[in-house]
Amino acid sequence: MLPTTRTPAGPRRPTASREAPHARVHPAWWVAGSAALAIVVAGALTTLSGVLVGPLHTTFGWSRSTVGVAVSVNMVLYGLTAPFAAALMDRFGLRRVASVALGLVATGALLTTVMTAPWQFVLCWGLFVGLGSGATAATFAATVSQRWFVRARGLVTGVLTAAGVFGQFVFLPVLSWVTERHGWRPALVTAALAALAVLPLVLLLLRDHPADTGLKPYGGTEFVPRPVPPRGAGRRTVRVLLGAARTAPFWLLAGVFAVCGASTNGILWSHFVPAAHDHGMSATTASSLLALIGVFNIVGTVGSGWLTDRCDPRRLLAGCFVLRGLSLVLLPALMSGTAGASLVLFAVFFGVLDVATVPPVIALCRERYGADSAIVFGWVSAAHQIGAGLMAGLGGLVRDVFGTYDPVWVGSGALCAVAALMAPAVRASPCGGRKK
Template structure:
């Protein structure tokens, strides 16, 4: 059953805005701001938190690392519910609630007197903030505002997380050292509240809220040729309201879960193990830090580049390119085991890393329509757990038993091959009339 919102997104009138910025780009800016806060204050600063709490509370590392477990378990349990709310309610209001939860979480965390209190915050307010200002609401909202340039818009929004990883950890480290960790968290919480006016002023749930019918049409010289069958299937998907049971019965949904899950397993697993591989080669300290900085910079560029290419080449071809970049980076790490090889592999893999999140968020919009993105991503999140959660530990086990990371590189290369096969099958199904 279709909704008015989906119909407006799927069938925009001729809607040119000469001399004006399309308001959808302000949506991209606002959602990128949310991902900057989410990525910068949570994921990229996780190492700073664990090191600080170990010194403050004197607990074993196994207990300290439970903060990440609390975050992961809660976000994945709440993800399907959040996806339903994102598709059914005002994303603008939800993102404001999420930013408020993030700010309150950091403020309350600054007053924690026991490790148990830290766990409670990381299992409640922080996950709520992560879910409601991160990739899922951003993808759902951008998919309503963009069709022709959706890939570029999703890629640019995703750069917010990379920018947060570049800016926020040094800022947090400086505040923790210059003042103290409690004051640093108070300032971080207040910064979250400072972003609320951006959300209130820039976010709108759909183009109709501003009297628009959708994204401006492309000049004929800039139009992109796409297969008629794929375009038709995408248009029909926009007119269908996909419930969770419908998604779980869809072959395309499961293929998207496998493709995104295997690629996320490669990226997260390599991020966790690259420093250990470098250590095995006798490289540590600042040299290892440079590797991660290179990955962050290339990932930032890769998100925008891959998003742009998705609009030109299509999701399937761009997915192949991402698989090729990751595989090439792994091959370099396998064959050139010195610092030059590490740097070169970091550059190539960083570009591939950048494309994974835009690919993950773009696939459901193409297949199921803008009105079902939240549910599709929300249900997909917990299904990723068996694939992603075992990636880094399995890589460590292979390294421990074989004495090197060569087997790990082959394993992750196999994951890229699985993703490429999944993309091929998915493309064949979507070209079949009436596949939904």
């Protein structure tokens, strides 16, 4: 129970300036847990696109490039939503934004089951699922960790980022199995029901700010009053972009993250399953390899968050891109009809590197842009998804034209080499460097 004081004018009130002496679990961990659940179920929808390519081609006769249009719209909106979602979280709170996002994801998935035309797929999957999943993406994780944690902030950022990947890849084999046994519509209904099941937990456990509980952030030494909610979330988002766009680090980070999106979401998450199918591998087996990537995403992302607290994020970022590029260049030689040792090793290796770029990029945004860092990271994430969307569309086009995905794997590896050269060029903060 919180310590209380008496005021001359009324009843006892919490002092809200000290930690609860008998609290066993700081509320920050309940907030992080509920946020992780929302991120998991929303993330499950983002990789389902690869499973839908074949069934939609069979059901409606749509080409891969036609399906790729909706996937590209989904990815671009996923990215463009992020900076506005960060501002909306400042204005209306974490709980409201996350709840609406889960509702959009469930609605989009359910409406996709009754579509009959490509434009409807663009609307349901591209717009609704893109907006909902984008609002619970990395900017959501960055906002939660920045508000609620002082100690272990990088670690929590890594865990929440890994939650999204966990949802993307652990759900994928299950939904792929449902698709093969019962059809793609029941798989979408399953994903929608998962989002609706998490919604009550978000409403119950997610809190907007430590001041709402009368406590300090986890590991903090001072009580942080809840800031006055800023008005004009849209105007603020654009204003922050215009300010950041005048600085070279923003464009370097945006370019690096555009390559990150192109070499993960854009090609691997969207086209690995159909590419493996071209070599005779079943969709369930290919999805299981992606699930293995997801398992090691958790290891890599949490480890990257831990390292980000302890070393220069620029070097960490460059190293991730060098190793990722090498793995993508080698992938065409590893592809086969079975999940042999070489493909399993690729999945483990790529999984460790896949989302390990996120904690250092968040740290560089925080270092350089301070209080506006979540919104700046949102715009950097938009570049990530623009790169992903362009590569998703290009990947389908290359497959239609050349009959193989091999040129896209090699091209993605070359882009990673460029990103590795850009990362060290991000200048340190003009306000005194990194905060340990």
